[in-house]
Amino acid sequence: MKRTRETVIEKFLLSSALITILTTVGIISVLAFEAVKFFREVSIIDFFTDTQWTPLFTKKHFGILPLLSGTFLTSAIAIAFALPIGLSIAIYLSEYAPKRFREFIKPALELLAAVPTVVYGFFALTVVTPFLQKIIPGMSGFNSLSAGLVMGIMIIPIISSLSEDALRAVPNSLREAAYGMGSTRFQTAIKVAVPAASSGIVVSVILAISRAIGETMIVAIAAGQQPRLTLNPLVPVETLTAYIVQVSLGDVPHNSLEYRTIFAAGITLFVFTFALNNISHWIKNKYREKYE
Amino acid sequence: MNNITKNHIKDKLFSATGIFSTLIGLILLAVFIGDIIVEGAGRINWDFITGLPSRKAEKAGIYTAMIGTVWVLVLTTIISFPIGVSAGIYLEEYAKKGRLSRLLEVNISNLAGVPSIIYGLLGLEIFVRILGFGNSLLAGSMTLSLLILPIIIVATRESIKAVPQSIRDASFAMGATKWQTIQYQVLPASFGGILTGIILALSRAVGEAAPLIVVGALAYVPFVPSSPMSEFSVLPIQIFNWISRPQHEFLVNAAAAIIILLIITFIMNGIAMYLRSRWQKKIKW
Numbered sequence: 001m002k003r004t005r006e007t008v009i010e011k012f013l014l015s016s017a018l019i020t021i022l023t024t025v026g027i028i029s030v031l032a033f034e035a036v037k038f039f040r041e042v043s044i045i046d047f048f049t050d051t052q053w054t055p056l057f058t059k060k061h062f063g064i065l066p067l068l069s070g071t072f073l074t075s076a077i078a079i080a081f082a083l084p085i086g087l088s089i090a091i092y093l094s095e096y097a098p099k100r101f102r103e104f105i106k107p108a109l110e111l112l113a114a115v116p117t118v119v120y121g122f123f124a125l126t127v128v129t130p131f132l133q134k135i136i137p138g139m140s141g142f143n144s145l146s147a148g149l150v151m152g153i154m155i156i157p158i159i160s161s162l163s164e165d166a167l168r169a170v171p172n173s174l175r176e177a178a179y180g181m182g183s184t185r186f187q188t189a190i191k192v193a194v195p196a197a198s199s200g201i202v203v204s205v206i207l208a209i210s211r212a213i214g215e216t217m218i219v220a221i222a223a224g225q226q227p228r229l230t231l232n233p234l235v236p237v238e239t240l241t242a243y244i245v246q247v248s249l250g251d252v253p254h255n256s257l258e259y260r261t262i263f264a265a266g267i268t269l270f271v272f273t274f275a276l277n278n279i280s281h282w283i284k285n286k287y288r289e290k291y292e
Numbered sequence: 293m294n295n296i297t298k299n300h301i302k303d304k305l306f307s308a309t310g311i312f313s314t315l316i317g318l319i320l321l322a323v324f325i326g327d328i329i330v331e332g333a334g335r336i337n338w339d340f341i342t343g344l345p346s347r348k349a350e351k352a353g354i355y356t357a358m359i360g361t362v363w364v365l366v367l368t369t370i371i372s373f374p375i376g377v378s379a380g381i382y383l384e385e386y387a388k389k390g391r392l393s394r395l396l397e398v399n400i401s402n403l404a405g406v407p408s409i410i411y412g413l414l415g416l417e418i419f420v421r422i423l424g425f426g427n428s429l430l431a432g433s434m435t436l437s438l439l440i441l442p443i444i445i446v447a448t449r450e451s452i453k454a455v456p457q458s459i460r461d462a463s464f465a466m467g468a469t470k471w472q473t474i475q476y477q478v479l480p481a482s483f484g485g486i487l488t489g490i491i492l493a494l495s496r497a498v499g500e501a502a503p504l505i506v507v508g509a510l511a512y513v514p515f516v517p518s519s520p521m522s523e524f525s526v527l528p529i530q531i532f533n534w535i536s537r538p539q540h541e542f543l544v545n546a547a548a549a550i551i552i553l554l555i556i557t558f559i560m561n562g563i564a565m566y567l568r569s570r571w572q573k574k575i576k577w
Binding site (some may be wrong): 002005006009010012013014016017019020021023024026027030031033034084085086088089091092093096097105107108109111112114115116117118119121122123125126127153156157184185186187189207210211213214215216217220221241244245248249254262263266269270273274276277278281 | 299300311318327379381382395398402409410411441445498499500502506531532557565
């Protein structure tokens with residue numbers, strides 16, 4: 001009696017854990033299933049080489065490049081902004097800051113990641129864009145610069161917190177050796193601690209990139225909804241995620257080609273984030289326990 | 293100037309850069325929130341909170357969206373709490389180190405990195421269409437539950453891991469079975485941490501708009517949802533809808549609704565942080 005109870009409970013717990021596997025299988029098969037139907041109607045060569053994306057117009061083009069360029073432009077701006085700041089924070093907190101300050105500031109920084117992204121979108125559109133327009137005349141009301149910068153603020157805590165963990169895992173004996181040679185804190189940080197923690201820092205940056213690529217509401221609100229193949233940060237663009245939102249808001253009949261385009265955009269997005277997450281996982285495993 | 297002075301100046305310079313970087317994000321956030329409060333606080337009144345959506349900005353309220361958010365919160369908790377905690381217990385207490393547990397672990401960390409909008413596409417195809425739930429609260433909540441499962445599982449595992457083996461050994465020595473040990477020793481001892489993780493996960497779910505837009509949550513819902521099968525809206529989607537309109541009055545509404553949403557999010561995060569620090573202080577093994 002007791003034994004059956006124990007077995008039933010264990011089976012129940014196992015099946016809960018297996019739901020996570022089902023989720024992954026579900027995501028991959030749903031995306032693949034709809035994408036296959038999409039590529040029956042649209043040539044895969046056009047998909048990757050056509051420079052226009054106009055599935056909702058009468059003259060239809062299905063080139064993913066404009067959505068990709070929009071996604072990469074906004075993400076690159078976000079990383080360019082967040083990386084130096086996030087890394088400085090990590091080095092400062094792990095190598096310089098007193099313990100009390102660190103304990104107070106870490107949860108505060110995590111607040112940056114807790115703010116709903118639709119709120120960041122509002123900031124980008126109503127605060128950052130008007131401000132930038134004063135500095136850069138002729139900048140469009142929707143643009144990747146302001147969306148990217150605000151996205152950068154959002155991902156600062158990802159970089160700072162994971163990099164700081166990596167830096168703090170560097171054994172103190174290495175620092176003491178550097179100090180013993182007469183190094184300043186800055187030299188110790190840059191020449192010893194950062195190189196020793198480099199794998200962890202790289203992982204944090206990759207995860208931040210993956211987060212930026214998948215971010216939706218900020219770019220849907222502030223970057224515009226005009227797919228265009230450009231690297232100009234001042235004009236409206238559209239990202240993969242913003243396109244999915246745009247179609248979902250409209251009345252697109254199920255089982256139509258337009259409906260399938262959001263799955264084609266979705267699988268493209270998934271392939272990139274999946275690859276980035278696995279690379280970070282691989283780096284983490286390969287370089288773990290280096291100092292233990 | 294010799295090298296030593298130069299190096300010390302560099303050291304001081306970086307120290308200043310570090311403090312500046314640490315504060316810049318928080319200062320910007322404070323500026324943003326200040327701007328929102330200036331913009332939207334005057335719009336918050338009883339009519340705004342209890343008002344139905346309207347095409348006229350000055351009449352529109354957030355009542356249906358707020359009730360929708362509460363529904364989503366409750367349903368998501370009911371669905372994700374038992375599954376997430378069970379999966380966490382399994383991985384930490386039962387799974388033997390082997391292929392299956394490695395696969396589960398890699399898979400969960402991968403799921404945590406999947407963009408939320410992809411979960412929306414999953415929900416749209418599986419819950420909305422194949423299972424036929426339509427654009428309902430149930431479909432939306434199930435989608436969000438899958439989205440936050442990895443967070444709950446990881447938090448559950450971390451807190452269970454913190455319970456020392458000696459407690460389990462003592463319980464086994466008294467003749468308790470594995471489940472009795474978990475039920476009476478491990479779970480009570482780790483509950484604070486699990487609760488913290490769940491609240492943080494739910495606060496993430498409250499702020500999500502993208503996956504719910506994809507599963508078909510509406511921007512304009514003139515009625516209060518009455519059952520899990522009702523169509524619905526939530527606060528972030530209402531905010532998004534108001535932001536997308538050109539008239540300034542709607543931006544004021546959006547700012548006001550953002551204040552409400554931020555209050556909800558910050559309260560949830562505050563409770564989580566409070567629980568975490570209390571739990572850490574209370575238990576000393």
